[in-house]
Amino acid sequence: xxxxxxxxxxxxxxxxxxxxxxxxxxxxxxxxxxxxxxxxxxxxxxxxxxxxxxxxxxxxxxxxxxxxxxxxxxxxxxxxxxxxxxxxxxxxxxxxxxxxxxxxxxxxxxxxxxxxxxxxxxxxxxxxxxxxxxxxxxxxxxxxxxxxxxxxxxxxx
Numbered sequence: 001x002x003x004x005x006x007x008x009x010x011x012x013x014x015x016x017x018x019x020x021x022x023x024x025x026x027x028x029x030x031x032x033x034x035x036x037x038x039x040x041x042x043x044x045x046x047x048x049x050x051x052x053x054x055x056x057x058x059x060x061x062x063x064x065x066x067x068x069x070x071x072x073x074x075x076x077x078x079x080x081x082x083x084x085x086x087x088x089x090x091x092x093x094x095x096x097x098x099x100x101x102x103x104x105x106x107x108x109x110x111x112x113x114x115x116x117x118x119x120x121x122x123x124x125x126x127x128x129x130x131x132x133x134x135x136x137x138x139x140x141x142x143x144x145x146x147x148x149x150x151x152x153x154x155x156x157x
Contacts (some may be wrong), residue, residue, distance in 0.1 A: 001073050004047045010079050011042055016087055026051075034090040035141050041086050043068060092125045092140070109154040118154055120145050129153050 002010070006069040008027070011017065023045065027153040030041035038054060045051035049072060056067025061082065063069050071079055107120045119130045120142075127145040139145040149156075 001049065002076060002079065004045070004049050005077065006070065006076070007045060007049065007051065007074075008030070008089065010076060011045065014083055014087065017041060022093075031087055031090055033092075035092040036090050038067075038090060041083065049156055051073060053079075053082050053086055053117075054090075056083075056089075058089055108157040109149050110157050111153055112155065117153075118149065120149070 011029055012019065012028075015035060017031055017145075019031055020028045022028055024046045026038050026044045027042070028044065030039040031041045032039065038048070041054055043052040043054065052068035053071055054067050055061040055063045055069040059067045069082065071082070074082070083138050106122075109118045109120060110116065118136060121130065122129050127139040127142050128135060129139070129145055129148065137145070137148055139148065
């Protein structure tokens with residue numbers, strides 16, 4: 001089992017994460033590049049070696065109802081693997097893979113009458129909605145683009 005200093009060194013080796021001190025000597029690590037509302041990747045890393053990593057929806061891990069996995073007994077390899085997966089899952093690319101059911105980077109949306117058509121395209125880490133050659137909107141996440149299209153009365157073709 002890794003001690004607090006070893007876990008801290010491993011987590012600090014991920015440049016994507018920002019360290020935030022919280023109460024009782026505990027430390028959180030946030031992922032500012034998260035495409036989701038969730039920013040905390042490491043939650044309450046405690047000087048006694050206990051702590052949690054957000055792993056909701058990541059295959060192979062039993063997360064609690066809040067999506068957290070206890071890392072008390074993790075090896076260095078196990079911790080590094082989970083951190084990589086957690087960062088990827090919250091990255092724009094990870095959100096994209098999860099939310100597009102199979103990784104489609106291009107979708108057609110139409111009005112119920114079929115008279116109007118919009119294209120949703122994932123490019124440069126953003127979701128762009130096009131009406132022909134004209135850019136209709138740009139969104140940080142697929143979910144935001146879908147919400148917009150639904151509000152405008154479009155359905156996925």
